[in-house]
Amino acid sequence: MAATELSEIQTELRKSRDNLGCSLKSLRHNHSARAGDLTLLRKTASGPVRSEIATPAQDRGMILGMSLLPGHRRRIREGSRRYDRVFDQDAIYIREFDVDYAATAEGAFDFLLIELPLHSPLRLRPTNEALDPRLGQMARGLLDWLARPALLDPLASDEIGARLMLHLERNHAITRRLRRRSRLSPAQLARAKEMLMSVEFEGLRLDDVALALDLPRNAFFRGFRETTGLSPYQWLLAERLEQGRLLLRLTQLPLVDIALACGFADQSHFTRMFTRAQGLSPGRWRRAVQA
Structure with a gap:
């Protein structure tokens, strides 16, 4: 086979798959959205589906996958490891992108995927066998938004990311940092409320307010919630x-x-x-x- 012909075939194969190696033809839902630093995706396939998934090793951070349905089976190859898994509802896996991953997926599936960027300060514990019902509850509440993310206020989208990051840090981080309760000062709170309410800040993001207060985004989010009892978006609403x-x-x-x-x-x-x-x-x- 000529090199140009092989290259054309490889190009067509890449076009028929998403960036996780899933066949686009088999997906009923293929939604994605940004939430702060996180990328959220929903991948759904119906019926007696059998599909091959392949993600080559790459510099891309980490991914958490959660099954929203029970009974999905996979035969998995992750680096040199090979194993079978049946996913219960709210079952999760967490893995790095730095090893080759391939799987033969059997049966209908519905997964919420949370991708952390390569340089995220949060490092998660890789796992193949875990359940997280609380994350499952949060995930099901995001499905309508994932189908139409542009309808949500940017501040609300950022808060989805902040809430997920806090949950992941508390439950799946390699090391959890001890945090003291950190309320905002009266001056910080007044400035935050002024920015949130001002018409000058249309399309305001959590980062914008955090930068004005000289705080990291998640520290501002926690501090505002501890001070007011509401998240910034809840207070603004x-x-x-x-x-x-x-x-x-x-x-x-x-x-x-x-x-x-x-x-x-x-x-x-x-x-x-x-x-x-x-x-x-x-x-x-x-x-x-x-x-």
């Missing part, structure tokens, strides 16, 4: 909703104008968040309080 309630009660402004005035992306976003918090849509709530 509560403030926006309170502004919305005030405008609904005291004005006759259209809902779309109230949504934009309070910092929501659009009327639909405002309605969804308001209904979740109040149990009533903004229109019904306004009619009830103005009756």
Whole structure:
């Protein structure tokens, strides 16, 4: 076979697979999103699927995989090791990308994958046999977002990453650093709230506020939550909703104008968040309080 022909075949094979070596044709869901420093992926295949997965060794950090379904079987080759595994629901594996990995996957599967970058300060304990029901609960709450990540506020996406990093550090880190409770100072808290509420900071990220306070991102996230009892995004959402309630009660402004005035992306976003918090849509709530 000519070298050019072989190269063309290899190129076509790469196009038919994702960057984990999974066949794209076999995947029903193939979602991905960024959450802070983490890359989150969902890989799903239905029916009596048999597929080959191959990821060559590379400088790429670490990956945690979690099975959202029971009963998936894999025959695995990881470096020089070979073993079989049946995944229960909430079963996880953690591995480095620095060794060749290949697997024959049998049966339907639904995996949430969390990829840590190469230079992440967090190092996880590699494992082939572990369960993490709490992470499974968190993962199932992320599936709608993973299908449409652009609909979520960037600050909320960052917080997903921060919450996952805290969970991984507490439960799967090679060494866990002892941390003292670290509340923000009054000046730091005031500056953080000012930035969160300011219209000048549209598309604000956790890194932006942390940098202004001269804190690492996760330290700011923990400190804000310990000081206020809420995460930065939860606090911001509560403030926006309170502004919305005030405008609904005291004005006759259209809902779309109230949504934009309070910092929501659009009327639909405002309605969804308001209904979740109040149990009533903004229109019904306004009619009830103005009756």
